[in-house]
Amino acid sequence: MHSEPQTSAAGMPAAAAGPELPSQPLSLAGRTRRGERVILGLLWLCAAVSIFTTVGIVLVLFVDASDFFRDVSIWKFFTDTAWRPFGGVEQGRFGVLPLVNGTLLVTAIAMMVAVPLGLGSAIYLSEYAAPRARRVLKPVLELLAGVPTVVLGYFALTFMTPVLRAIFGTSTVQIFNAASAGIVMGIMIVPTIASLSEDALSAVPQGLRESAYGLGGTKRQVAIRVVTPAALSGIVAAVILGMGRAIGETMIVAIAAGNLPKLTANPFDQIQTMTAYIVQAVGGEAARGSLTYESIFAVGALLFLMTFALNVLAQRFVRRYREVY
């Protein structure tokens, strides 16, 4: 477009040199670019489908949960200390606390494993590993995130549980227990925390490291006192996202932690998490339309609210650490 008047000017005989007029009037009006419109439309459709699906799922969840809350008061749901959906003497008690307790207990154990391991690997990868080692190790670590959780659950039951029972005694450690599932879940979350924390650590400007070294800092002091605090909000976001995965994780706990809702802090007890309850109830033990069936949606809605809150929290932290330097 630009070169057009130029070429014609150059092609003009020298004698004709006068005030040059562009051959066409200058137009800055937009042209229709049809291909772009189509692509824009397609992309909009993709975004719309995924957003509407999400909204739809959430809506169904809350509508069905509200059916449940017509029969069981929200107050009862949050204060009763027993969860007995499947008969027995206490049939009909729907206190969600034991399930929440199970979820939080397993999550706490998982975080106790995942935070030190994940953060340690992240600091190693970002601050200590030679560039070549990092190029190999980071993808390998991320590979761990690709192991199917059903395999991990099986691993918890057939390997971790016997190990725990050998160490602490078979009378202390039940066959299904929170500790085994929690530890393996922690291992599952390590890549999430390590990878995201490593990103946060690597994003710390080199200038901060150099000035810390310039003040006589050792490698360890620079890593611990300068780089890690500077990346803290990113690291916290990584931990929160990891926690969200732990709370929502289903397969490992369904296989290894048991199906006994219980208010307990003992990691070697059998428990039931919110997710494991949903699996159990959906898996055919609850008749459609029954109160037990409806309780699935109540528990699901609560679970959604918990992970949603964690994600929002993580977003906050991520935004903060983007702003820092």
Place this chain on the structure above:
Amino acid sequence: MDSAQSQAVRQRPVLDVPVDSRALAHHTAAEHSKLASDLVFDVRDVTVRYGVHPAIRNVSLQIYRHEITALIGPSGCGKSTFIRCFNRMNDLIPSATVEGTITYHGQDLYAKGVDPVEVRRRIGMVFQKPNPFPKSVRENILFGPKVNGMEVDADEVVERSLRRAALWDEVRNKLNDSAYSLSGGQQQRLCIARAIAIDPDVILMDEPASALDPISTGRIEDLMRELQERYTIVIVTHNMQQAARVSDRTAFFTTEVEDEASDFRSGKLVEYDFTEKIFKNPSDRRTEDYVTGRFG
């Protein structure tokens, strides 16, 4: 007489004074011998490579106590590379290697057994971009003393360092605020204060004022002259007037084509002398072209 003379050199507005070149040359030789005992760095035949290619080649020069030495030259000629040799900052770049010798008060800086951490404790550095830690003003100052295990009176160190960096009056009421709440010029003075807090012997400054406005730049230049009473300063600058205003000696570097075929360039020291001489009566044509603005 010695100190009076160097004082005079420093205070004269360098560019306004006509200089007799022969007198200056004579004076130079005298200064050199006189200051031999005040030698801080003796750089001999230093070549620094990133990988196989030298970034600077065969540089030799001497840096003297309580002087401000300016390093000038076109972009990419290796000034940063060179200044980072003095506190072994290049150790942090895996591909960098340093050949030749640099002695610091007679000790080989690169000898086996020399701990770079100890070196950096004595030879502080201020960078081009102000880069305070994301902590409070106070914690920024105290970082150096803490990591070096210095037993100090924290309040006193904070106040003294900030006063020496001419920042105390501006931040005395914001010591616990984030360092990021300061202006760019204040942040840079905070970085200087932070470097001073461990009471170094030498302060290296790599373009300390290049990101600042003229007023902040002026304050940093005034500050350098005050700091000169206590410390030895080496500064990289792209600003000719700045070099002329503040420095006692100036080293001019340039790039030379190393290998015609690949057009690979490496940096080289062209001329090193008193700042007055470099700016008024350089002995090398390339220096003259550069300081008069006919180059780069």
